[in-house]
Amino acid sequence: MHAFGFDLRPRAPRPLLTVDDYRRAARRRLPAMVREYIDGGADDLATLTANRAAFARWGFRPRVLTGHQSPDLATTVAGVDLDLPVLLAPVGLTGLAHWQGDVAAARAAERRGTRHVLSTASSWTIEEVAESTTRAHFFQLYPHSGDTATALMARAWNAGYRTMMVTVDYPVRGNREGERRTGMGPPPTLTPVQALRMCRHPTWTYQTLRHRRISARNLVEGGGVAAAVESVEIQERHLSQATLNWDDLTWLRDGWQGRLYVKGILTAQDAEKAVSCGMDGVVVSNHGGRQLDFAPAALDVLPEIVAAVPNTEVLLDGGVRRGSDVIKALALGARAVLIGRPYAYGLAVGAEDGVARVLDIFAEEIERTLALLGAPSVQALDPTWLRPHPTPLNAG
Numbered sequence: 226m227h228a229f230g231f232d233l234r235p236r237a238p239r240p241l242l243t244v245d246d247y248r249r250a251a252r253r254r255l256p257a258m259v260r261e262y263i264d265g266g267a268d269d270l271a272t273l274t275a276n277r278a279a280f281a282r283w284g285f286r287p288r289v290l291t292g293h294q295s296p297d298l299a300t301t302v303a304g305v306d307l308d309l310p311v312l313l314a315p316v317g318l319t320g321l322a323h324w325q326g327d328v329a330a331a332r333a334a335e336r337r338g339t340r341h342v343l344s345t346a347s348s349w350t351i352e353e354v355a356e357s358t359t360r361a362h363f364f365q366l367y368p369h370s371g372d373t374a375t376a377l378m379a380r381a382w383n384a385g386y387r388t389m390m391v392t393v394d395y396p397v398r399g400n401r402e403g404e405r406r407t408g409m410g411p412p413p414t415l416t417p418v419q420a421l422r423m424c425r426h427p428t429w430t431y432q433t434l435r436h437r438r439i440s441a442r443n444l445v446e447g448g449g450v451a452a453a454v455e456s457v458e459i460q461e462r463h464l465s466q467a468t469l470n471w472d473d474l475t476w477l478r479d480g481w482q483g484r485l486y487v488k489g490i491l492t493a494q495d496a497e498k499a500v501s502c503g504m505d506g507v508v509v510s511n512h513g514g515r516q517l518d519f520a521p522a523a524l525d526v527l528p529e530i531v532a533a534v535p536n537t538e539v540l541l542d543g544g545v546r547r548g549s550d551v552i553k554a555l556a557l558g559a560r561a562v563l564i565g566r567p568y569a570y571g572l573a574v575g576a577e578d579g580v581a582r583v584l585d586i587f588a589e590e591i592e593r594t595l596a597l598l599g600a601p602s603v604q605a606l607d608p609t610w611l612r613p614h615p616t617p618l619n620a621g
């Protein structure tokens with residue numbers, strides 16, 4: 226089809242150059258209930274929107290004639306060497322985006338020299354993901370009853386996981402109206418109209434029904450619709466942890482020999498308490514705007530948290546869509562960032578290759594931005610590379 230460099234097809238496929246391109250492509254491929262599950266947020270979406278807007282309030286202070294070649298993107302998180310400062314955040318039920326879900330994501334992370342954080346509510350079990358990969362990835366725990374937490378920790382440890390993140394911003398499930406309107410629940414319901422709408426996405430429907438990776442397999446046996454409904458009931462009963470408290474965190478610290486991070490911290494005071502409970506790191510996160518609406522944007526609270534726990538690794542997630550976002554978070558003190566939805570889009574579009582491509586986009590954008598900034602490496606970043614803007618620099 227190519228003659229002398231011209232593409233003679235009537236309409237060439239639009240190249241997927243950015244995370245936002247992947248988002249649009251993923252949204253076309255997924256039925257409404259899955260689209261809402263992945264892309265939606267809580268209540269008025271104020272925090273979801275704020276996560277993006279916070280990045281647009283920072284600009285750069287570039288330095289010229291610095292003579293640096295090939296910026297260095299490498300860093301370490303939890304003592305693990307990474308080729309780029311971007312990890313894959315825990316995402317439950319990835320099998321809804323693509324049946325290969327967590328296995329595809331962890332493999333893509335490995336191919337790109339980073340790590341995947343496996344959700345407690347993953348579509349593939351702890352053991353299946355460990356057997357399909359060659360590196361020690363990270364495990365995310367929704368702690369509820371002591372017995373289940375102990376069992377999950379033992380399984381993760383025995384499978385080779387050495388870093389665990391405990392998520393603490395889920396006392397109850399956030400109110401996601403988009404999910405409720407489209408039948409995602411809780412509990413999930415499938416009306417005839419929804420079933421018909423799914424048929425507009427035949428590839429997704431065929432693959433999802435065939436492979437049945439739609440339940441939280443660490444918690445529930447089987448992959449059919451009944452198991453999916455059961456996992457949501459389990460979520461209501463267990464994953465939501467209204468009674469969880471700081472003593473439980475200390476108890477988890479005592480029960481886990483590896484590195485332990487707490488995910489879902491939004492104030493300096495809570496970061497200090499986490500460190501006094503023996504945490505090795507904190508993840509500044511509002512769960513991607515899916516839990517408490519009007520919680521602050523993660524980037525806005527990052528500086529106060531970094532200042533409060535200067536000797537602790539601080540990671541950030543929420544709204545990271547561009548390499549320049551990663552650089553801003555690192556300049557404000559994050560060791561690395563995690564991405565949630567961006568890799569779910571990659572999964573929906575192209576399974577393992579799609580996730581790897583999303584990571585490539587981040588790596589290319591980080592490298593180019595560092596070069597344009599005149600910065601030698603991600604390690605060299607600090608607040609002097611940034612300039613605050615009272616009005617957002619773009620619409621984000």
Ligand SMILES: Cc1cc2nc3c(=O)[nH]c(=O)nc-3n(C[C@H](O)[C@H](O)[C@H](O)COP(=O)(O)O)c2cc1C
Binds near residue numbers: 512513515544564
């Ligand atoms: C579909 C979906 C499922 C998620 N499941 C989990 C989970 O099981 N455990 C968890 O700690 N966080 C979960 N999160 C939150 C992410 O780990 C992360 O905090 C958030 O996605 C970051 O925001 P971003 O999507 O803007 O990158 C989920 C997020 C999404 C989008």
Ligand SMILES: CCCCCCC(=O)C(=O)O
Binds near residue numbers: 441456515
């Ligand atoms: C039983 C499935 C629960 C998935 C929870 C995933 C999650 O944390 C989210 O934000 O959604």
